[in-house]
Amino acid sequence: MVSQLESPNKPEIIYPERDGNPMSDNTVQFRWITTIKSNLDWLFTEDEQVFVAGDLLWYPIENNNKKRQAPDVMVVFGRPKGDRGSYxxxxxxxxxxxxxxxxxxPGNTQTEMNRKLLFYEHHGVEEYYIYDPDKNDFSGLLRKGETLEVIEKIDLWVSPRLGIRFQLAEPELIIYYPDGQPFSSFTEERQRAENERQRAENERQRAENEHQRAENExxxxxxxxxxxxxLGINPEEI
Structure with a gap:
């Protein structure tokens, strides 16, 4: 009698949430990553079906934890907002x-960037934007069929998906919202909020002073x- 051996269970595949690489190599790169990510969050804050992430590992193929990439910023239309350990x-x-x-x-190599381009091209990215803040060099690629092709006229280019506009300027790139307002940093937004708070406080103080003057009168x-x-005088008759 021959006994049938049971096939062993396949080991569970782990998809790491970290690749061991830092999010950025310097403060300028970090500032640009966080500025683009946070402004895109604000742009799509009312649309629950737009997911924006920064430095998140993207695994395109099930059962393959080697094929992966972590874009500095990525936008996914058609997926809900929410926390994820990886995409x-x-x-x-x-x-x-x-x-x-x-x-x-400065740590990025041409070989690394070529590998990223092939990955994004192969796995369906529609728009790919690359910015070198040290050289103030900006380029973009747009999907044409199965390939990503260079956008020849990138100055004042409007992203088909995002609706944002890119302007080549000095000393650095300017990105505009669809309504024409420029992207701003977290510090600038805090300063704008503080200015607005101070203006409201001044207005409140002015109204209180006016009320007090009226009360004193x-x-x-x-x-x-x-x-x-x-004195025996009726003030209403004066």
Missing amino acids: QQWKENNIAPQVVFEILS HQRAEQLAAKLRE
């Missing part, structure tokens, strides 16, 4: 990020009327 595409209705940004640092008028009555 596992087969768990996301197989929707690939449509837009990715890479912010270069009323009290003086009452005191004068009382003195006139003591």
Whole structure:
């Protein structure tokens, strides 16, 4: 009698949430990554079906934890907001990020960037933007069929997916919201909020001062009327 051996269970595949690489190599790169990510969050804050992430590992293929990439910023239309340890595409209705940004640092090599381009091209990215803040060099690629092709006229280019506009300027790139307002940093937003708070506080103080002056005038008028009555004069007849 031959006994049938049971096939061993396949080991569970782990998809690491970290690749061991830092989010940025310097403060300029970090500032640009966080500025683009936070402004895109603000742009799509009312749309629950737009997911924006920074430095999040993207695994496009199930059962393959070697094929992965962590765009500096990525935008996925058609997927809900929310926290994720990684973007596992087969768990996301197989929707690939449509837009990715890479912010270069001196540590990036041409070989590395070529590898990223092939990855994004192969796995369905529609728009790929690359900015080198040290050289103030900006470029973009747009999907044409199966390939990502260089956008020849990138100055004042409007992203088809995002609706934002890019302007080549000095000393650095300017990105505009669809309504024409420029992207701003966290510090600038805090300063703007503080200015608005101070303006509201000044307005409140001014209104209180006006109210106090009116109250003082009323009290003086009452005191004068009382003195006139003591003198036998009816203030209403004056």
